[in-house]
Structure formats: C-alpha cells, structure tokens
Amino acid sequence: MTDINSADIRIARDPAQVANAAPRTTLRTSDSSDEEITATVLNAVDAQLENAIELLGHLVAIPSMGGTEAEAEIQHVLAEILHSDGFDVDLWPMDLDELTNRPDFPGMEVERREAFGLLATLPGHAPELGLSLLVDGHVDVVPPGDPSAWTSDPFSLRRAERNGVDTLFGRGTCDMKGGLVASIMAARAVQTVGVKLAGDLLIAPVIGEEDGGLGTYELMRRGIEADACVIPEPTDLDIIPANGGALTFRLHVPGQAIHASRRTEGVSAISKFTSILPALEALESRRNADVDPLMSRWPIAYPLSIGTVHAGDWASTVPDLLIAEGRFGVALGENPFSARAELEAAIEDINANDEFLSRNPIKVEWWGGQFQSGRSENDYLIDLTRRAHFAAAPARRHQHVYGAPYGSDLRFISPTMPVLQYGPGDASAAHAPDEFIEVESLLTSMRTFALMYLEHCHIL
Secondary structure, three states, X not given: OOOOOOOOOEEOOOXXXXXXXXXXXXXXXOOOOHHHHHHHHHHHHHHOHHHHHHHHHHHHOOOOEOOOHHHHHHHHHHHHHHHHOOOEEEEEEOOHHHHHOOOOOOOOOOOOOOOEEEEEEEOOOOOOOOOOEEEEEEOOEOOOOOHHHOXXXXXXXXXXXXXXXXXXXXXXXXXXXXXXXXHHHHHHHHHHOOOOEOOOEEEEEEOOHHHOOHHHHHHHHOOOOOOEEEEOOOOOOOEEEEEOEEEEEEEEEEOEOOEHHHHHHXXXXXXXXXXXXXXXXXXXXXHOOOOOHHHOOOOOOOOEEEEEEEEOOOOOEOOOEEEEEEEEEEOOOOOHHHHHHHHHHHHHHHHHOOHHHHHOOOEEEEEEEEEOOEEOOOHHHHHHHHHHHHHHOOOOOXXXXXXXXXXXXXXXXXXXXXXXXXXXXXXXXXXXXXXEEEHHHHXXXXXXXXXXXHHHHOEO
C-alpha cells in the first residue's frame, strides 16, 4: 500500500499547483466569452481521453473488493492522484468499532480490518460567487465470480469492439470506476487550461457501497456540506434522482431429520422452503401493484429475490434446516421498519397455516446491508445535468429521468443536499462477467462533468 503521509494522513497543497508541467493560460480575459471558454475546455477534455482510459486501467487492476486490502489500497492511490492534480486531500482511517456500533449504521456484509475515508477539495477562488459541487463515487467492486465466464482477466482492462463499438472490459469499468475516472479527468481538463472556478469542487471516492454504504455514511457523518452532489453511477447517461431501497434478510426454515430411506417419517426443510415460494411471490406482486410514477418503467420496481440457499449436511439424511438469504425491495418513501414488518407478517401467516411450521416456525433475520430508499426533488440539478449533457453530446436525442430499483448512496446524501445519479455505462453490465463501458459513453460523461463544473461552480 502506498504511504502518502505517515504522520497524519492529511495532505494540503496550493490548489494552483497541478500535476502536468504543460503551460497554463488564464482564459477569463476581457475578450473571452463563456462560449470560447467552454469550447477550449471541451477540447481539453477530448485530449484527455486516452489518459482517462489509462487511469481506468490502473484502477481496474486494483481488485478492490469489499473487505480486501485492495479496497484500502485504492484509496491511497486515488489520494496520490488527486493530490498531484492540485486538490487538497484528506485521507483518514475510519474507526470501524465506533461506526458499526452506531444505531443508524447501515450494515456491512463483509469483514473489514481497516477502512479509509477520502475527500479531495479543489478550493474555489471566490466561493461567494459560485456554488460548491460534490462528486461521490464508490471504488469497491463485487467479486468477479467464475473466471471461466470472462473472456479475459477481470482485473486487467481490455479494449475491444463490442457490436462494432469501441468498448472497455473489466471488473469495475461500469460500476463504477469509469464514472469516477470521468469526474476526475473532467476536473483535470478544467485545471489544465487554467480556468478558475469560483465555488469549491469536491471529489469523494468512497468504499463499502456494495455492502451497505459505509464510505458515504462516514462521509456524511463528518458533516460534509455542498450545494449539490452528483453520483457517477452507471445510468446509461440518463438521470436518476431516486432509488428504491433493499433490505438483506435470512430465513431459517426448519425440518425434521431422519435417514433418507425413511424420508416420509421426517420433514424436509427443502420441501418446506419450496412450498412457501408462491406466498413470497404473491407478496412481491402485492407490493408492486401500484408504484410511484418514477418507478413505472420497471416490470418489478421492488423485487423480493432469494440469492442463496443452503440445506443439509449429508446426502442420505432428510435436511432439518435450510437457510435462505435474499433481498427485499423497499418502496420510495417507505419506512424500512414497515417493509420489514410486511415480510415478517407474511412469514407468520405461512407458519400459522402449516401444521409443522406452526409448531416449528420459520424465523426471519435481518442482516448485512440495509438500504433505505432515497429521493431528491430538485429541478435545478436535473436541468443543469440535462443542459450539460446535451451540450456535451448534441447528437444524443433522448435522456430519461427515472428512479432506480436498487439501493445506492443517494439515500445518505438526499436529506442534506440536492443529489442525482448520472454516469457512463449501463447498470445491466454491472456485476456481470465481461463487465464493460463504451468509450464514447466515458467521453460524453467527462464532457458533461466539465460543463457542470463550469456552470455550477461558475467561471471567474
């Protein structure tokens, strides 16, 4: 792991200093128009594309799965990169014991021995004249799964054509190192051409998003403030101002063990589990019968899904216990405790209507990530993103605004400031083998972020 400052893990630097040694010019002169500055910045963004791909490859090569040493390592690497780009960088070790014992802690699904928070700030030159913008992007990735399902090494960036389109493959390209790289390179382009922003620009690479939201939870707990926030999650360059929630649960389904040759004298926990699946599907249907219009694009806005099933310990024994783990969708605006109560009530009904289960009830355990829903209603931020996006990609003829069916860090930020998700890549590629992002999507998001910085933070 790179040691950037063994004394106090804080780096402060004059924001006028940046990594590249190329000459700078100050664009704001008496005869420079905003249009001229915008064109110059966009040209600088385009010139950074190959550097962006190189940086993405560097980050993809760090297998920053939750709970691994690499999840901590990537924070140190990004601290160095942002420091060299002229940001004031604050990198700190999290007190995991204190955090995990807080009553509102959102949960974790992996064990961590260490964790680091990171906030990089490009101070504005006249904060009273511009607004501050926070970019919050997670660096943790999910495991790659079966290596044979991948065309190449998941942690080595591969560039190739997919359906005739220039594409980058690798774990984290889509979810969401690509979006984070786009935000960093957009800031680098603005810096390179010497544009001075009035308001602060903050970039916060965070950990733990995939298993509960530890990084952003810690960030907001420290009282980070900004006038608006963008999360560069993969939205296929659409705008997402809301997320459904997701609660991780575990079912303990009992049975009665006996030798398999006399199975009819026992009770198979597997048989009991399969018999309750229709009731769970009916519960899912009821909860999706009438959803918020923002979620109407999804066939199932708030899924109830079983992800793992484990039963038995011997092939010739009727299993006396089955443990199933799953995900329970939370509706927009729904109290998570009300959602829990609904699943628990459905399980109680199942128990009551089964002779064996009425005496040996299924038990529900809530564990791991507990994602509340989140919603941010702010027309200004949506309009800002739309203007920047269409100026960055004038040939694109559509952009949708909708809510996502998955939980995200948006829920931690929405009570404090306007926030939305906008970023390169399609979420359908996230967590999948041969995860990918299209190069054009990466470039468009870089251009969009740069234009958002110019308008929101204000050019001096």
